[in-house]
Amino acid sequence: MLTFTIRRLLLAIPTLLFISLVIFLLLELAPGDPMSQVPLTVPPEVKQKMREALGADQPMFFRYMLWLKQFFIIEPLHILGAITGIDLAGDAQRIISWQSRSPVADIIAQRIPQTLTVIGAAYVIGVLIALPIGIYSAYRQYSWFDQLGTFISMIGFSVPTFFTGVLLIVIFSVNLGWFPSIYDTTLKVTDWASFLKQVKQMVLPVSVLALYNAAQISRYMRSSMLDNLGQDYVRTARSVGMTERVVVLRDVLRNSMIPVVTVIALGIPTIFGGAIITEQVFKVNGLGQLLISAIHANDLPMVQTLTFIFAILIVLFNLIADVLYGILDPRIRYD
Amino acid sequence: MTETSASPAALKPPRSQWRDVWDQFRTHKGAMLGLIVLVSLVLFVTIGPFFRDAPELTIAQQIKLRNKPPSFEFPFGTDQLGRDMLVRMMEGGKVSISVGLVAMLISITLGSTVGVLAGYFKRLDGPLMRMTDLFLALPLLPLLLVMVMLFREKLSGALGPEAGTFLLIVSAIGVTSWMQAARIVRGEVLALKEREFVLAARSIGTPPRRVILRHVLPNVMSPIMVAATLGIASAIITESALSFLGLGFPPDFPTWGRLLYDGVEQMQLFPARVIWPGLAISLTVLSVNYIGDGLRDALDPRIRGR
Numbered sequence: 001m002l003t004f005t006i007r008r009l010l011l012a013i014p015t016l017l018f019i020s021l022v023i024f025l026l027l028e029l030a031p032g033d034p035m036s037q038v039p040l041t042v043p044p045e046v047k048q049k050m051r052e053a054l055g056a057d058q059p060m061f062f063r064y065m066l067w068l069k070q071f072f073i074i075e076p077l078h079i080l081g082a083i084t085g086i087d088l089a090g091d092a093q094r095i096i097s098w099q100s101r102s103p104v105a106d107i108i109a110q111r112i113p114q115t116l117t118v119i120g121a122a123y124v125i126g127v128l129i130a131l132p133i134g135i136y137s138a139y140r141q142y143s144w145f146d147q148l149g150t151f152i153s154m155i156g157f158s159v160p161t162f163f164t165g166v167l168l169i170v171i172f173s174v175n176l177g178w179f180p181s182i183y184d185t186t187l188k189v190t191d192w193a194s195f196l197k198q199v200k201q202m203v204l205p206v207s208v209l210a211l212y213n214a215a216q217i218s219r220y221m222r223s224s225m226l227d228n229l230g231q232d233y234v235r236t237a238r239s240v241g242m243t244e245r246v247v248v249l250r251d252v253l254r255n256s257m258i259p260v261v262t263v264i265a266l267g268i269p270t271i272f273g274g275a276i277i278t279e280q281v282f283k284v285n286g287l288g289q290l291l292i293s294a295i296h297a298n299d300l301p302m303v304q305t306l307t308f309i310f311a312i313l314i315v316l317f318n319l320i321a322d323v324l325y326g327i328l329d330p331r332i333r334y335d
Numbered sequence: 336m337t338e339t340s341a342s343p344a345a346l347k348p349p350r351s352q353w354r355d356v357w358d359q360f361r362t363h364k365g366a367m368l369g370l371i372v373l374v375s376l377v378l379f380v381t382i383g384p385f386f387r388d389a390p391e392l393t394i395a396q397q398i399k400l401r402n403k404p405p406s407f408e409f410p411f412g413t414d415q416l417g418r419d420m421l422v423r424m425m426e427g428g429k430v431s432i433s434v435g436l437v438a439m440l441i442s443i444t445l446g447s448t449v450g451v452l453a454g455y456f457k458r459l460d461g462p463l464m465r466m467t468d469l470f471l472a473l474p475l476l477p478l479l480l481v482m483v484m485l486f487r488e489k490l491s492g493a494l495g496p497e498a499g500t501f502l503l504i505v506s507a508i509g510v511t512s513w514m515q516a517a518r519i520v521r522g523e524v525l526a527l528k529e530r531e532f533v534l535a536a537r538s539i540g541t542p543p544r545r546v547i548l549r550h551v552l553p554n555v556m557s558p559i560m561v562a563a564t565l566g567i568a569s570a571i572i573t574e575s576a577l578s579f580l581g582l583g584f585p586p587d588f589p590t591w592g593r594l595l596y597d598g599v600e601q602m603q604l605f606p607a608r609v610i611w612p613g614l615a616i617s618l619t620v621l622s623v624n625y626i627g628d629g630l631r632d633a634l635d636p637r638i639r640g641r
Contacts, residue, residue, distance in 0.1 A: 015468075015469060015472055018469055019469070019472060019473060022473065023478075023481075026478070026481060026482065026485065027481070027485070029485060154365075154621065154624060154625070155617075155621065157624075158568070158617060158620040158621040158624050159617040159620070159621070160572050160575060160576060160613075160616060160617070160620070162575070162576060162579045162592075162595065162613075163595065163609075163613035163614075163616060163617055166595065166599060166602060166609045166613060167609075167610070167613065169602065170602055170606040170609065170610070174602065174603050174606060175606075269474075272474075276476055276477070276480075276580070277576055277579065277580065280579075280580060281599075291477055291480070292480070292580055292581075295480050295481065295484045295582065296484075296581070298484070303477075303481055303484075306477065307474055307477045307478060307481060310474030310477050311472060311473060311474050313474075314472050314473075314474060315472050318472065
């Protein structure tokens with residue numbers, strides 16, 4: 001198992017390098033220029049100096065290497081330095097946002113908590129809803145509950161989140177006025193009242209994303225349970241007189257959870273992608289919203305870094321899913 | 336696996352495969368309902384504009400028509416520039432559905448080519464599947480957004496705003512969505528390759544190109560068709576998502592996603608403007624998904640005929 005994990009980790013390096021190259025080359029073709037926002041009164045020789053300072057006059061290969069160095073060595077050192085309080089990186093050049101002229105990592109660090117609260121809560125709630133629904137739908141296959149569950153999950157992944165979000169805003173904040181339509185990130189949870197307010201503003205975005213995630217996961221849970229309910233060991237377990245509860249919730253559920261757990265792990269990076277839209281709808285200023293605003297402002301370093309972070313998340317959770325599968329299922333042996 | 340014959344009357348005694356498929360498809364209620372909804376939506380966007388044309392108006396007349404509520408003259412009302420929402424819905428749907436179809440065609444062509452090549456030629460299998468894995472590891476929505484941001488201006492300048500954006504979005508969606516189809520097709524081809532009829536064809540010296548076109552491709556049509564149907568749905572959703580984020584089609588060349596985006600600013604006052612396009616997208620995607628479900632059952636010989 002350990003050798004497998006190590007091999008997969010090593011294999012992830014060329015994958016990430018390739019993805020970083022794709023992202024870098026894509027942005028390299030961009031018409032944007034780092035000097036485009038510098039005032040015209042700045043003389044050309046000063047501009048040339050600034051260009052040299054940024055490394056923008058170097059050949060493409062060197063710039064790619066510089067970016068990799070900044071991303072993998074300098075920025076992690078800064079983050080480590082911020083945590084421990086020791087200045088590790090010195091004054092090495094960091095990845096600077098063209099929009100705000102501050103290091104990209106700092107802005108991202110400001111935005112991560114919002115994304116994690118909203119998106120994380122939505123995913124956890126989605127999983128918690130999906131599992132019982134999937135289990136019961138499979139146990140009572142073709143019952144009215146199962147039919148309803150199938151229909152709702154079909155709606156759940158057919159109706160795009162930008163429409164469910166807008167629809168919920170129209171119903172619950174415009175017509176009924178129960179919840180705010182805009183997520184207020186300046187709100188600090190200090191007492192009971194502000195906590196209630198925080199819950200209130202999270203209800204709409206969380207339910208949109210939770211519905212979407214629950215729709216998919218409950219389908220996986222259902223089909224995985226169905227596969228296992230037809231197995232011989234279930235008949236054996238029943239025939240030796242185990243109660244239905246023990247058979248379904250202990251034997252079948254444990255075996256059915258194996259593929260579902262990997263699906264849940266694989267879904268974590270994709271929710272960041274889905275979150276781009278939901279954050280835009282509810283004006284949550286998280287990572288997705290940061291990406292969109294950076295794209296609109298032609299802020300290439302920010303776009304580059306964020307896209308690459310999303311890629312790292314995907315590769316990482318693919319790895320976690322594979323390793324989890326090996327740990328949970330003793331029949332799977334990778335080596 | 337016979338060819339489809341042109342005259343259904345002659346087929347009565349030996350039933351053709353596609354007739355069996357159709358009979359099985361008809362028993363799937365959701366799929367039939369989906370088909371009806373989809374056909375009516377397609378008729379709405381293709382034939383609709385012939386019955387209803389945007390009238391020639393002066394600017395003064397146009398301004399008087401701003402923000403009209405639904406009436407007999409304008410069943411969906413008018414927007415903030417006095418444009419008839421019904422006509423915009425028809426025009427938008429035309430673009431949305433054609434983006435879905437063309438993007439699906441691109442992704443299916445790419446996906447089945449990669450899948451067939453990887454499955455049939457052992458030497459290509461490794462590299463092509465590694466490439467597929469790499470594509471699956473890319474963050475697709477962010478990359479799509481970046482691609483649109485980078486190339487929209489250039490292509491719009493070269494081909495005009497409409498054709499340029501259409502081409503860009505369709506190819507961007509196609510290039511980022513072929514991986515599932517490639518994996519499915521490869522799996523099928525790997526199994527088919529070992530079957531006797533392929534061996535027979537090879538043993539009489541049929542060149543690989545002919546084996547693929549004559550014997551392999553017709554047999555992987557079923558999974559390709561299912562993937563294609565579901566591909567339309569996801570392409571429509573992706574396009575609307577791009578338009579919704581303001582990185583899709585320009586406002587004078589609307590799609591349903593763009594109409595939704597334009598409506599969001601005024602949804603407090605005119606909720607209908609977001610509900611109609613959203614409903615249209617959702618209905619299309621829902622019906623296409625149900626059709627895909629029914630098609631999967633109908634094309635599966637283990638389920639069919641039971």
